Amino acid sequence: MFDEVSGRYDLLNGVLSLGQDRTWRAALARAVPEDAHTVLDLCTGSGVSLGGLRRPGRLVIGADVSLGMLAVAAARMEPTGWAPRLVCADGFRLPLRDDSLDGVTIAFGIRNMRPLADALAELARVLRSGGTLAVLEAAAPAPGPFAPLHRLYLRRVVPLAGRISRDASAYAYLSRSIFAFGPGPEFEAALERAGFARVAHRRFMFGATHLWVARLAPGGDQNVAPAEPGIVQNARVARRSGVNLPSGGGPAAAEWRAWTGVQLGLSIALTAALVWGLRAFINSGPDLPLADWQRRIAWWLLAGGAIGFAVRSVALLTRLRGPAPRG
Numbered sequence: 001m002f003d004e005v006s007g008r009y010d011l012l013n014g015v016l017s018l019g020q021d022r023t024w025r026a027a028l029a030r031a032v033p034e035d036a037h038t039v040l041d042l043c044t045g046s047g048v049s050l051g052g053l054r055r056p057g058r059l060v061i062g063a064d065v066s067l068g069m070l071a072v073a074a075a076r077m078e079p080t081g082w083a084p085r086l087v088c089a090d091g092f093r094l095p096l097r098d099d100s101l102d103g104v105t106i107a108f109g110i111r112n113m114r115p116l117a118d119a120l121a122e123l124a125r126v127l128r129s130g131g132t133l134a135v136l137e138a139a140a141p142a143p144g145p146f147a148p149l150h151r152l153y154l155r156r157v158v159p160l161a162g163r164i165s166r167d168a169s170a171y172a173y174l175s176r177s178i179f180a181f182g183p184g185p186e187f188e189a190a191l192e193r194a195g196f197a198r199v200a201h202r203r204f205m206f207g208a209t210h211l212w213v214a215r216l217a218p219g220g221d222q223n224v225a226p227a228e229p230g231i232v233q234n235a236r237v238a239r240r241s242g243v244n245l246p247s248g249g250g251p252a253a254a255e256w257r258a259w260t261g262v263q264l265g266l267s268i269a270l271t272a273a274l275v276w277g278l279r280a281f282i283n284s285g286p287d288l289p290l291a292d293w294q295r296r297i298a299w300w301l302l303a304g305g306a307i308g309f310a311v312r313s314v315a316l317l318t319r320l321r322g323p324a325p326r327g
């Protein structure tokens with residue numbers, strides 16, 4: 001299935017995450033300690049998260065079971081002159097020695113790995129004690145005010161976006177697998193059972209996507225007490241919703257914030273203008289010399305535009321509240 005969708009996978013990723021996935025991946029990469037020497041990006045797919053893991057002297061491995069996806073990853077890496085190791089391998093039977101990794105990242109992959117307990121056991125085998133596991137994953141709606149919107153998005157919008165892809169059924173699967181993964185607590189319990197201590201948890205886009213950062217406790221498969229949040233972080237630390245995660249800083253981050261702020265301002269202004277226009281149109285509709293079909297098109301343009309820019313404003317606001325992307 002992933003071989004089939006590999007060609008347009010990145011495009012759809014961007015569309016479905018409303019352009020937010022870069023920021024989320026940057027947070028995923030920052031969750032890995034700077035001094036981690038050997039890092040595996042499991043379910044690496046088109047390798048879109050690999051660049052963020054690049055550090056001097058670090059060995060980065062991207063593993064995936066789909067050769068089609070790995071071919072896209074290889075093509076992505078070629079012009080960069082950097083060659084992470086790309087490995088076609090099943091995450092349940094990794095061709096790696098016990099305790100050989102300092103860190104593992106998985107972006108939008110763990111949901112595909114069933115039984116989850118077996119997948120986590122394999123990760124506990126290859127990670128050294130104290131090693132970091134960072135998981136970025138789309139979750140099912142949790143109870144709350146945004147749940148109906150989130151459900152609508154997963155049930156209607158995601159399968160619709162699949163029409164751009166070569167295999168629409170893959171996007172119907174995406175929606176189903178997110179519901180099957182659940183809103184998060186089940187995954188957290190599985191992590192704990194596999195011997196991981198959660199050190200940080202962050203929600204993006206009102207809980208549509210989560211980032212979990214965990215540390216493999218000594219003994220691996222025994223239950224352990226939660227670790228101190230500082231243990232996997234040596235970049236700048238930002239406090240957010242009681243969770244510590246490293247965050248970008250410096251002039252580049254300031255410039256990124258200023259630019260995102262400008263976009264947010266424009267987007268809010270456009271939303272307000274379109275809502276005002278829609279109201280004026282509704283009030284003076286009968287007086288306008290328009291044919292029925294013209295009236296319908298104008299209505300859809302104004303309403304669609306207002307909704308589109310409102311969604312974009314929310315997305316930009318969420319992005320602004322998160323960490324600045326690295327580099």
Ligand SMILES: C[S@@+](CC[C@H](N)C(=O)[O-])C[C@H]1O[C@@H](n2cnc3c(N)ncnc32)[C@H](O)[C@@H]1O
Pocket residue numbers: 002013042043044045046047048049063064065066069089090091092106107108109112113
């Ligand atoms: C939704 S894609 C995510 C790709 C990438 N990490 C990203 O963030 O865009 C899930 C990937 O997991 C891979 N995958 C699924 N099951 C796997 C397994 N058992 N072992 C290794 N890779 C697997 C698929 O081939 C696919 O490329």
